Amino acid sequence: MDPDKALATYRRLVMAGGELVTIKRKQPAAPPPGDDEEPEPDPEEPVIPTEVTVRARVIDASSDEMDDGSQQGRRKVIVLAEDIPSNFLPLREKGADKVVLRGALCTIEFVDDSTRRIGGVLIAYELHVSGGR
Numbered sequence: 254m255d256p257d258k259a260l261a262t263y264r265r266l267v268m269a270g271g272e273l274v275t276i277k278r279k280q281p282a283a284p285p286p287g288d289d290e291e292p293e294p295d296p297e298e299p300v301i302p303t304e305v306t307v308r309a310r311v312i313d314a315s316s317d318e319m320d321d322g323s324q325q326g327r328r329k330v331i332v333l334a335e336d337i338p339s340n341f342l343p344l345r346e347k348g349a350d351k352v353v354l355r356g357a358l359c360t361i362e363f364v365d366d367s368t369r370r371i372g373g374v375l376i377a378y379e380l381h382v383s384g385g386r
Contacts, residue, residue: 254371255371255372256371256372256374256376259371259374259376260333260335260374260376263331263333263369263376263377264333266310267308267309267310267331267333268308270310271308271309271310271311272308272309272310272311272355273306273307273308273309274306274307274308274309274311274330274332274352274353274354275304275305275306275307275352275353276304276305276306276307276332276337276341276344276350276351276352276353276361277303277304277350277351277352277353277358278303278304278341278345278349278350278351279303280303303341305337305338305341307332307333307336307337308333308336309330309331309332310330310331311328311329311330311331311354312328312329312331313327313328314327314328314329314381326359326383326384326385327362327381327382327383328354328359328381328382328383329379329380329381329382330352330354330379330380330382331369331377331378331379331380332377332378332380333376333377334366334375334376334377334378337378343364344361344364344378344380345361345364346361346362346363346364347360347361347362348360348361349361352380352382354382354385355385357384357385358384358385359382359383359384359385360382360383360384361380361381361382362381362382362383363380363381364378364379364380364381365378365379365380365381366378366379
């Protein structure tokens with residue numbers, strides 16, 4: 254299958270069986286105007302959340318697909334690569350980015366950007382998430 258056909262197929266799947274999810278990222282507040290130096294992050298400084306809402310296909314992960322064999326609270330969230338703004342990349346794992354799924358906050362454990370490539374073209378990210386049940 255060529256990348257254009259694969260992308261069209263993924264679009265149909267996400268639109269037909271997908272749901273809205275929000276990917277959240279916390280970034281430190283911007284430095285004061287005129288301050289060109291990158292200051293050390295202050296844990297007391299306010300944190301500005303950054304988020305993007307996209308349509309995704311959510312799949313319960315089977316135990317043989319997860320590293321530790323457990324299944325409870327583990328899911329795959331398939332997001333079209335074209336739906337993630339370039340200024341939001343790369344997606345971060347191990348708790349740096351979170352996914353709000355059906356109102357519950359989930360941790361992105363792993364970002365798979367290889368499985369859903371066709372002919373070297375990234376069609377979709379497969380986010381392995383946990384928590385939120």
